[in-house]
Amino acid sequence: MKSSQTVTVKYVIRARFEVEGVVEKPDVIGAVFGQTEGLFGPELDLRELQKSGRIGRIEIKLESKQDKTTGTITIPTSLDRVSTAIIAASIESINRVGPCEAKVTLDKMEDIRDARRRTIINRAKQVLHEWTIETMPGTDEIFREVSETLRLARVEKYGPEGLAAGPDIESAKEIIIVEGRADVINLLRTGIQNVIALEGAKIPQTIIKLCREKEATAFLDGDRGGDLILKELLQVTNVKYIARAPPGKEVEELSPKKIEKALKEKVPIEKIKAKKARRKILVPKQIVETAKELEGTLEAVLLNNKMKQIERLPVSELAEKLQGIKDVDTVIFDGVITQRLVDVAAEKNIKYLVAARVSEAIKQPLQVKLLTFTEI
Numbered sequence: 001m002k003s004s005q006t007v008t009v010k011y012v013i014r015a016r017f018e019v020e021g022v023v024e025k026p027d028v029i030g031a032v033f034g035q036t037e038g039l040f041g042p043e044l045d046l047r048e049l050q051k052s053g054r055i056g057r058i059e060i061k062l063e064s065k066q067d068k069t070t071g072t073i074t075i076p077t078s079l080d081r082v083s084t085a086i087i088a089a090s091i092e093s094i095n096r097v098g099p100c101e102a103k104v105t106l107d108k109m110e111d112i113r114d115a116r117r118r119t120i121i122n123r124a125k126q127v128l129h130e131w132t133i134e135t136m137p138g139t140d141e142i143f144r145e146v147s148e149t150l151r152l153a154r155v156e157k158y159g160p161e162g163l164a165a166g167p168d169i170e171s172a173k174e175i176i177i178v179e180g181r182a183d184v185i186n187l188l189r190t191g192i193q194n195v196i197a198l199e200g201a202k203i204p205q206t207i208i209k210l211c212r213e214k215e216a217t218a219f220l221d222g223d224r225g226g227d228l229i230l231k232e233l234l235q236v237t238n239v240k241y242i243a244r245a246p247p248g249k250e251v252e253e254l255s256p257k258k259i260e261k262a263l264k265e266k267v268p269i270e271k272i273k274a275k276k277a278r279r280k281i282l283v284p285k286q287i288v289e290t291a292k293e294l295e296g297t298l299e300a301v302l303l304n305n306k307m308k309q310i311e312r313l314p315v316s317e318l319a320e321k322l323q324g325i326k327d328v329d330t331v332i333f334d335g336v337i338t339q340r341l342v343d344v345a346a347e348k349n350i351k352y353l354v355a356a357r358v359s360e361a362i363k364q365p366l367q368v369k370l371l372t373f374t375e376i
Contacts, residue, residue, distance in 0.1 A: 009056060009076040012110040013088045017062075019069040021100030025060045031097040032058060032073065036090045044086055054078050055087075069097075073104070076112075084109065155184055158196055159206030166193035174215045176263070177207060177239065179229060182252035183219070190256040195219075201229065203236050217241040217266055221250040224296070224334070224356050227374065234273065241266040247336070247360065283352070283376050290332045291354055291373045300333030305351075319344060330354065337370055339363065 017028065033046050042048050049055040055077050062071030073091060077084050094104045158165035164181035172194035178184060180197050187195045198207060210216060218233050220226035222245040233239050243266040245251050246258070254262065286307040294301060300318045302310040304327050313321060315335040322331065322344050330352040331345065337358045345353050346365040354371045364370055 008078045009112050010078050011076075011081070011084045012112060013073075013075040013077065013084065013091065014107040014110060015073045015075075015088070015091050015104050016107050017071055017073060017094070017097070017102055017104045019097045019100045019102045021067060021069065021098075022064045023062075023069050023097050023100060025062065027098040028060045028062065028071070028073070029058065031094050031102065032091065035094045035096070036087075039090050039093075040086060044083060044090075046087070049077075049079070049087075069100075072107070155181065155188065159204065161199070161204045161206055163196055163199055163204060163206055165196040168193040169196050169210075172214070174217070175210055176243075177211075177216055177218045177233075178251055179221055179226070180252070183250075186252045186254065187219075187259065190259050192259070198229065201225075201232070203232055208237050211237040211239050215240050217243055217263070219243045219245075219251055219263065219266075221245050222247045223250070227356065228295075230272075231374070234269070239269055241268055242272055243267075247357065281371060281375050283354075283371070287330060287332060287352065287354055288376050291376060294332060294334045295356070295373065297334050300331060300335070302328045303330040303332070305329040322348065337362065342368060342370070 019028075036046055038045070046055060046058075050058075055075060057076070059074040060071060061074075062069055075087065075091070077087065079087070088106050088109060092104050092106050094102060096102055154167075155164050156167055156169075157163065158169055164184045166184060166188055169175060174194060176187065176192060176195045178187065178195055178197050180199060184195050184197045187193075196207070196210070198204065216237070216239045218230065218239045218241070220229055220242070226244060230242060233242075243262045245254055245262060249258075251259070284307050286303065290301050290303070290309075298315050299312060300315050301312050302322070302325060304310055307330070310328060311321075311325060315333050318331070318333055318335070319338075319340050322328065322341075328348055328350050331341075331350060332352075332354040334356055337353050337355045339359065339362055341353060342362055342364065344350075345368045350368060352369050352371060354373070354376065356373055358370055358372060362370065
């Protein structure tokens with residue numbers, strides 16, 4: 001029997017049956033309608049419910065073997081849960097199909113909406129997984145995007161002097177001052193964009209002005225040139241911090257990790273000024289004058305105990321030749337005091353070693369005074 005209306009299925013009743021004998025589908029259908037008719041009035045009569053479209057087409061599947069017939073009954077409904085349960089229970093009450101004894105057992109009550117929800121949820125999980133895989137950038141793509149960002153941060157010109165600078169120098173509250181354009185490029189590669197270069201030994205007016213308006217850190221090379229620039233910065237700017245590359249290294253050649261370490265270890269300018277003030281040591285004026293004369297020459301001068309010059313020679317030959325020269329009281333040179341020179345000076349009873357810088361981790365003997373040009 002066909003209904004004149006389309007059933008919007010909410011639930012499905014699934015039952016199994018066993019018949020003692022051979023029957024066909026019309027026999028089972030007849031039993032379903034005939035043995036449930038009138039049990040609960042017209043409101044739950046299967047024929048009436050099917051006419052009104054509240055029960056769909058009843059499906060019967062069966063097979064006969066050895067004088068027995070088994071199969072399934074499927075009834076889709078749009079009724080509420082209570083009415084559907086009553087219909088299911090009434091189907092179980094069928095005890096004959098045609099002339100044969102029968103037993104009907106409820107297999108399960110299926111909520112079509114739950115099944116649909118599970119299907120939708122599983123599909124949604126699959127869609128989300130595929131979407132995530134398709135849209136999530138891989139490691140190579142992430143590196144490319146970051147590299148592109150850094151590449152686009154090009155060196156700009158800033159101020160009347162056209163100083164090499166990063167794009168954030170105007171907007172940043174804190175700035176980093178370096179010596180040259182190559183230093184700016186290296187910091188940009190590291191992702192630091194609030195950087196500007198001095199581009200010369202003389203401090204530009206733009207730098208002086210920026211140091212008054214912003215918190216400035218000078219990031220200088222770890223060589224003699226860095227020492228000289230630091231000295232001038234201290235005289236003409238309000239720079240707040242000083243960071244240095246490792247001894248003998250330039251900012252432009254540092255790796256990102258070493259740049260980060262150097263900036264993390266920056267020193268407040270007050271400490272540097274106080275340190276310099278404490279370290280001024282009185283020495284004979286001939287030593288001071290000779291030191292000024294040697295700055296930038298990479299040469300050494302040897303003095304006797306009367307402050308008279310014994311010899312002048314390249315710094316590269318100092319350690320070797322010093323061992324063969326007698327009556328040396330003071331060695332002044334434009335270079336770095338190393339442990340080897342300290343050991344030679346101790347053997348020769350030399351009183352002063354005066355140089356541009358002192359190497360780290362020096363074991364200083366009591367009889368030799370180690371001084372730098374900035375301390376005298």
